Amino acid sequence: MAVVEKRTGTAVGNKKTDVYFKSFIAGGVAGMCAKTTVAPLDRIKILLQAHNHHYKHYGVFSGLRGIVQKESVFGLYKGNGAQMVRIFPYGAVQFVSFEIYKTFLRNTFGQSHALKFFAGSAAGVTAVMMTYPLDVVRARLAFQVTGEHVYSGIYDTLSCIFRTEGGMRALYKGLSPTVLGMIPYAGLSFYVFERLKFLCLEYIPNICGRPHSGSRSGVVLTVPSKLLCGGLAGAVAQTVSYPLDVARRKMQLSMMRPETHRFGKGLVTTLVLTFREDGIAKGLYRGMTINYLRAIPMVAVSFSTYELTKQLLGLDTGIES
Numbered sequence: 001m002a003v004v005e006k007r008t009g010t011a012v013g014n015k016k017t018d019v020y021f022k023s024f025i026a027g028g029v030a031g032m033c034a035k036t037t038v039a040p041l042d043r044i045k046i047l048l049q050a051h052n053h054h055y056k057h058y059g060v061f062s063g064l065r066g067i068v069q070k071e072s073v074f075g076l077y078k079g080n081g082a083q084m085v086r087i088f089p090y091g092a093v094q095f096v097s098f099e100i101y102k103t104f105l106r107n108t109f110g111q112s113h114a115l116k117f118f119a120g121s122a123a124g125v126t127a128v129m130m131t132y133p134l135d136v137v138r139a140r141l142a143f144q145v146t147g148e149h150v151y152s153g154i155y156d157t158l159s160c161i162f163r164t165e166g167g168m169r170a171l172y173k174g175l176s177p178t179v180l181g182m183i184p185y186a187g188l189s190f191y192v193f194e195r196l197k198f199l200c201l202e203y204i205p206n207i208c209g210r211p212h213s214g215s216r217s218g219v220v221l222t223v224p225s226k227l228l229c230g231g232l233a234g235a236v237a238q239t240v241s242y243p244l245d246v247a248r249r250k251m252q253l254s255m256m257r258p259e260t261h262r263f264g265k266g267l268v269t270t271l272v273l274t275f276r277e278d279g280i281a282k283g284l285y286r287g288m289t290i291n292y293l294r295a296i297p298m299v300a301v302s303f304s305t306y307e308l309t310k311q312l313l314g315l316d317t318g319i320e321s
Helices: 001-039 039-047 060-071 073-077 080-109 114-143 154-164 174-201 223-252 257-265 267-278 280-284 289-314
Strands: 210-213 219-221
Touching: 001 039, 001 289, 039 060, 039 073, 039 154, 039 289, 060 073, 060 174, 060 289, 073 080, 073 223, 073 257, 080 114, 080 154, 114 174, 114 223, 174 219, 174 223, 174 267, 174 289, 219 223, 219 289, 223 257, 223 267, 223 280, 223 289, 257 267, 267 280
Parallel strands: none
Antiparallel strands: 210 219
């Protein structure tokens, strides 16, 4: 009897490991696809948020044209190499953490959609903490303009920040607004997506669902439905957390020019200065239009790719009660 129980426990443990490994792979692929899709919009967003003097009078679309004119088409993807190095582990850790936290909270507190908010928040914070220095590097590389390069690549950026700006602490500059912003952003992203997914498959499966033998419920979301649910989730999450994203970028880029050093003194100082100098629309929510343009397709592609990759790997993506 003991031998049977031991074998059963081992089998269950191996199955969980397999599920988490596949979720890790699916999350990494989802992150890379999503970020590559919106890389040009990410670049112009960073340039606008931090008031790069070459682009401060541009809008979203004129800025994209300006990048192509000043730096060629490849300028639209500046910093994307560092982004890909960062985003696979980030996406992988975020999604697999969400599965782990969701299972733990369900087993501890019972079934509740609200718990998915907390699982999503915890997953986002976990992923950020593990990959944050690469986000700083990516922002610095994306902020550079051709002809005025300060850094030559990922390693040079990391070593230069570490040597000249205060060691490891400098590589985590802007972490506080990132973590604070990630709690509502990731929490709402996962919660809204999972809730919309549940509502679609529960009440309008004939419109939003399609048969799938690998799902417990026998039905999964269609690709257009995945994209719609993910896009709405991204819009809601970004609206709530955007001012903290602006503060994060300003803190990350504060040491690149003497006139922006004042933004490196802390989260509250950065938010107050941004509000006093530029107000709400042109300060705390500067670049929000482009953020909708990038966040909605980014989150839509991320969740859709994650769900599709899980299906390809044989994981259940059906309805959860």
